[in-house]
Amino acid sequence: MTDKVTALDLEPEAPLPEDVATYFDKCREKLGLIPNVLLAYAFDAEKLWAFSAMYNDLMLAPSGLTKAEREMIAVAVSAQNACVYCLTAHGAALRQLTGNPALAETIAQNWRVADITPRQRAMLAFAVKLTNAPADMGEDDRAALRAAGFSDADIWDIAAVAAFYNMSNRVAAAVEMRPNPEYHGMAR
Template structure:
């Protein structure tokens, strides 16, 4: 793993070999390798400390993979829209790939990365990303009408809680990733883009 570029800080670098990790972190890396075929660089970055890694992954897995009225795709869409507003390179590359994969529509991932207003979204999705944009740009301006717009689009109050938490998580993650110049794994760039037509 030697000179692999993960982030710009000296902490946690060079990236350790899996054999050098604690048993708990080694198990998590093995799960990533089995499910994803790689260890995401964000996991490598947090692996310098078991407590930090556990805190990050517990929250991420709860919000992005846990039970919710939001689909996995909807949660990834929020991640991309928030990351687009914040210009977070790592999250746009990684979660743009997830949107492409989950939707089967490479153009959806690209439109959300660049400007969600160009995306082919239904009313529910559009209302969700508009709410996420406002929460990212002007959280102090959130009012009951914003929450009601989500209810009118079919979201429950529990769903609204989940939308707010996913958007909040990525606002935090974007800032950390940008602060430390976190680099996406090369595999994300080519994932789920489809085959070029003959």
């Protein structure tokens, strides 16, 4: 097994810009590791900051969706795209947030049989349809979310999170991004 985080020969800026080094130190402190996705982007600080800003806004900012629901979307979308990196990393995050490894693994394998609420089922159905058939999205899909109790702002967030993971899954696949080994054993 290689220590490279992607199949590309892109090295982090050397030396790391001070703000990037500080960010990575915070990651080590909070997470116990630097996520390989961040290391992959470290060859270009502007790309790293753009990716991180979008991630932080979608996954951590206030929303009508819980953090666990946002991770459910990340896992369900990544399962559709067979994204090894995101299934591993966000599967670990979902296990940690829910304290329920079986739930996270079921969503990764087949979200349709997961023990989730009707609200969450509607949310994942929308995210998966957006992933698999974006041209088929319509008012009926949004109406189903409204009927499940989501506001229009929540619908925006569901769509944005699903779209972000579709983008990041494709980048991860294109560069063969490898998950941090630590993710495999987290919260089991």
